[in-house]
Amino acid sequence: MMDYTKEEKERFMREALKEAHIALKLEEIPIGCVIVKDGEIIGRGHNAREELQRAVMHAEIMAIEEANSQTSSWRLLDATLFVTIEPCVMCSGAIGLARIPQVVFGATNQKFGAAGSLYDILTDERLNHRVAVESGILEEECAQMMQEFFRNRRKK
Amino acid sequence: MMDYTKEEKERFMREALKEAHIALKLEEIPIGCVIVKDGEIIGRGHNAREELQRAVMHAEIMAIEEANSQTSSWRLLDATLFVTIEPCVMCSGAIGLARIPQVVFGATNQKFGAAGSLYDILTDERLNHRVAVESGILEEECAQMMQEFFRNRRKK
Numbered sequence: 001m002m003d004y005t006k007e008e009k010e011r012f013m014r015e016a017l018k019e020a021h022i023a024l025k026l027e028e029i030p031i032g033c034v035i036v037k038d039g040e041i042i043g044r045g046h047n048a049r050e051e052l053q054r055a056v057m058h059a060e061i062m063a064i065e066e067a068n069s070q071t072s073s074w075r076l077l078d079a080t081l082f083v084t085i086e087p088c089v090m091c092s093g094a095i096g097l098a099r100i101p102q103v104v105f106g107a108t109n110q111k112f113g114a115a116g117s118l119y120d121i122l123t124d125e126r127l128n129h130r131v132a133v134e135s136g137i138l139e140e141e142c143a144q145m146m147q148e149f150f151r152n153r154r155k156k
Numbered sequence: 157m158m159d160y161t162k163e164e165k166e167r168f169m170r171e172a173l174k175e176a177h178i179a180l181k182l183e184e185i186p187i188g189c190v191i192v193k194d195g196e197i198i199g200r201g202h203n204a205r206e207e208l209q210r211a212v213m214h215a216e217i218m219a220i221e222e223a224n225s226q227t228s229s230w231r232l233l234d235a236t237l238f239v240t241i242e243p244c245v246m247c248s249g250a251i252g253l254a255r256i257p258q259v260v261f262g263a264t265n266q267k268f269g270a271a272g273s274l275y276d277i278l279t280d281e282r283l284n285h286r287v288a289v290e291s292g293i294l295e296e297e298c299a300q301m302m303q304e305f306f307r308n309r310r311k312k
Contacts, residue, residue: 049230050230052230053224053230054221054225054230055220055224055232055254056212056221056250056253057230064211064212065210065212068209068210072209073209074205074209074210074213076211088249088253089246089248089252089277090245090247090249090250090252090253092246093245093246093248093249093270094211094212096245096246097211097214098211098212111284112283118283119275124274126274127268127274
C-alpha cells in the first residue's frame with residue numbers, strides 16, 4: 001500500500017473531480033474516480049448511467065474496468081482508489097472483489113454510502129478482503145459539485 | 157412483478173444452471189444467471205472473472221449488462237433475476253441499482269451472501285429500492301455444482 005502525501009492525495013482527488021465534472025456536463029450525478037498504482041493513474045471513471053443506459057456504470061466500476069484492462073488482471077493489488085463521494089453498496093463490494101487495498105474519498109453520502117454511513121463493507125472482518133479507508137480529501141469541492149447538480153435539477 | 161409458477165421458475169433456473177455449467181467448463185466458480193421479462197430471457201451471464209480478468213464480471217453483472225443493452229434502458233422494471241447462488245454484496249447492490257423487483261436464487265452462500273446470509277441488502281428499507289426474494293429453487297443442483305468445483309480444485 002502506497003503512503004501518499006496530503007499534496008499527492010489532493011492532486012489525485014483533483015483528477016477524480018475532473019471526471020466528476022465530465023459527468024456534470026452530461027447531466028449525470030457528478031461523481032468521479034481515479035485508480036492510482038505506483039503514482040500513475042491506471043483507471044479513470046465517471047458516473048455514466050444515463051449516458052450509457054447501464055445500471056452498473058458508476059464512476060468506481062468504470063475505473064476498475066479500465067484498471068483491470070490496463071493491467072490485464074482482475075487483482076488491483078497495491079492500487080489506491082480515489083473517489084469524490086463515499087462508495088455505494090455495489091461499488092464497495094466491487095472494490096473488495098478487485099482486492100484494492102486503499103480507498104480515499106472526498107465527501108460522505110449519508111443516504112447511500114457503504115463505507116461508513118449505511119454500511120461499513122470495506123472494513124467488514126467477515127469478508128475476505130479489508131480496505132484502508134480515508135475520507136475528507138477536498139471534501140468541500142466534492143460535496144459542492146453534488147449540491148450544484150441537485151440544485152439545478154430541482155430548478156428544472 | 158410477474159407471478160411465475162413453480163415449473164416456470166424451475167425452467168428459468170435450469171437456464172441459469174446452463175450458464176453456471178459454462179463457467180465450470182472454464183474453471184471459473186460455477187455461478188449462472190438469467191434475467192426474465194414477460195416470460196422471455198433478456199439477459200444471461202456466468203462468472204467470468206478469470207476468463208476476462210475483470211473483477212466485476214460476476215454472473216449477475218454480465219446478465220444485467222446484457223439486459224440493459226437489450227432493452228436500451230438501465231431500469232429493469234418488471235424483470236425477475238434467477239441466479240444459482242445467493243448474490244454477493246456487489247451484485248445485490250447492482251440488482252437494486254437496476255431496479256429489478258424480484259430475485260429467485262438456488263442455494264445460499266453462507267460466506268459471502270448478501271441476500272440474507274451476511275447482509276440483507278435487497279430488503280433494506282433504508283435503500284430506495286426493495287426486492288422480493290425467494291430461495292431454494294433447484295437448490296441441490298445449484299449447490300452441487302459449487303461443491304464439485306471446490307472438490308476438483310482441492311484435488312489439484
